Amino acid sequence: MELNNVLFEVTDRVARVTLNRPEKLNSFNEGMHRELQQVMDAILADDTVRVLLLTGSGRGFCAGQDLDDRKVLPGEAPVDLGYTLENYYNPLIRTLSTIEMPVICAVNGVAAGAGANIALACDIVIAARSAKFIQAFCKLGLVPDSGGTYILPRLIGRARATAISLLGTPVTAEQALEWGLIWDVVDDDKLPEEADAIAGHFSTQPTKGLAYIKKALRASFDNSLDQQLDLERDYQRAAGLTDDYREGVAAFLEKRQPKFTGK
Numbered sequence: 001m002e003l004n005n006v007l008f009e010v011t012d013r014v015a016r017v018t019l020n021r022p023e024k025l026n027s028f029n030e031g032m033h034r035e036l037q038q039v040m041d042a043i044l045a046d047d048t049v050r051v052l053l054l055t056g057s058g059r060g061f062c063a064g065q066d067l068d069d070r071k072v073l074p075g076e077a078p079v080d081l082g083y084t085l086e087n088y089y090n091p092l093i094r095t096l097s098t099i100e101m102p103v104i105c106a107v108n109g110v111a112a113g114a115g116a117n118i119a120l121a122c123d124i125v126i127a128a129r130s131a132k133f134i135q136a137f138c139k140l141g142l143v144p145d146s147g148g149t150y151i152l153p154r155l156i157g158r159a160r161a162t163a164i165s166l167l168g169t170p171v172t173a174e175q176a177l178e179w180g181l182i183w184d185v186v187d188d189d190k191l192p193e194e195a196d197a198i199a200g201h202f203s204t205q206p207t208k209g210l211a212y213i214k215k216a217l218r219a220s221f222d223n224s225l226d227q228q229l230d231l232e233r234d235y236q237r238a239a240g241l242t243d244d245y246r247e248g249v250a251a252f253l254e255k256r257q258p259k260f261t262g263k
């Protein structure tokens with residue numbers, strides 16, 4: 001796989017993906033989208049990978065769409081931004097939202113436009129203290145995309161979601177934490193080690209059980225209590241058949257640390 005816009009490595013069951021166009025604050029052009037799609041396909045096909053860690057290189061996490069990319073430049077002919085969403089952003093958000101392993105996003109700097117909403121599609125979002133989240137779309141006459149209109153009201157309520165979407169006001173990392181938009185804030189220089197520690201933890205955990213937890217929590221937004229109780233019954237039944245459940249109980253009874261295989 002030839003990669004020029006994304007860095008990718010798998011070590012000790014952790015897939016690390018780094019958006020890598022630092023001179024453009026890791027904004028997305030077509031090349032970066034295509035490479036990220038290849039990388040995500042490789043991760044999905046590799047059953048040794050048990051956690052995904054997404055971050056950005058340089059001083060930004062991701063400034064959303066590269067506004068210089070000819071695919072989105074308004075010119076004489078009408079530009080079809082729906083095409084870009086349908087073919088690039090939406091598949092990425094669908095993958096991040098349904099992938100079974102935990103996905104950590106280490107937001108190392110500004111996350112604007114689609115960049116903010118890609119981060120918020122991840123399971124555990126930790127941000128550098130200097131990071132900011134900006135729903136920049138309104139400044140361009142556009143609509144929050146990449147799942148923004150779905151996830152923002154669910155995470156922070158309609159009042160805050162509406163205000164930051166209509167005003168484009170930057171949300172600081174501290175504010176994002178206080179609002180429940182993200183999981184944690186750490187000093188900038190501590191972000192890589194904190195993200196690695198969480199990734200290392202997940203790499204040894206019962207991956208299938210974690211997948212059921214993720215699916216159940218995400219489904220709860222659209223389910224009644226009755227539906228959710230049925231879902232919990234079904235997922236618990238499936239989780240109870242995994243090797244890791246057997247190992248977890250055995251380790252508890254034998255007063256030792258479990259050795260989970262993710263199976």
Ligand code: LHQ
Pocket residue numbers: 023024025027063064065066067068072081084085110112113114115134136137140142145
């Ligand atoms: C960039 C960008 C950028 C190109 C910084 N593009 N160069 C989906 C489908 C189709 C079409 C449209 O959109 C979408 C979804 C979206 O994501 S729409 C939202 C697009 N993103 C934005 O509107 C954010 C634009 N960027 C900014 O507002 C600022 O750059 C932020 C607030 C992110 C950071 O500000 P600063 O820290 O002051 O950095 P800077 O503005 O100086 O940027 C550094 C360089 O990166 C600079 O280049 P230069 O050659 O002057 O050093 C910028 O032009 C470039 N850059 N974002 N999205």
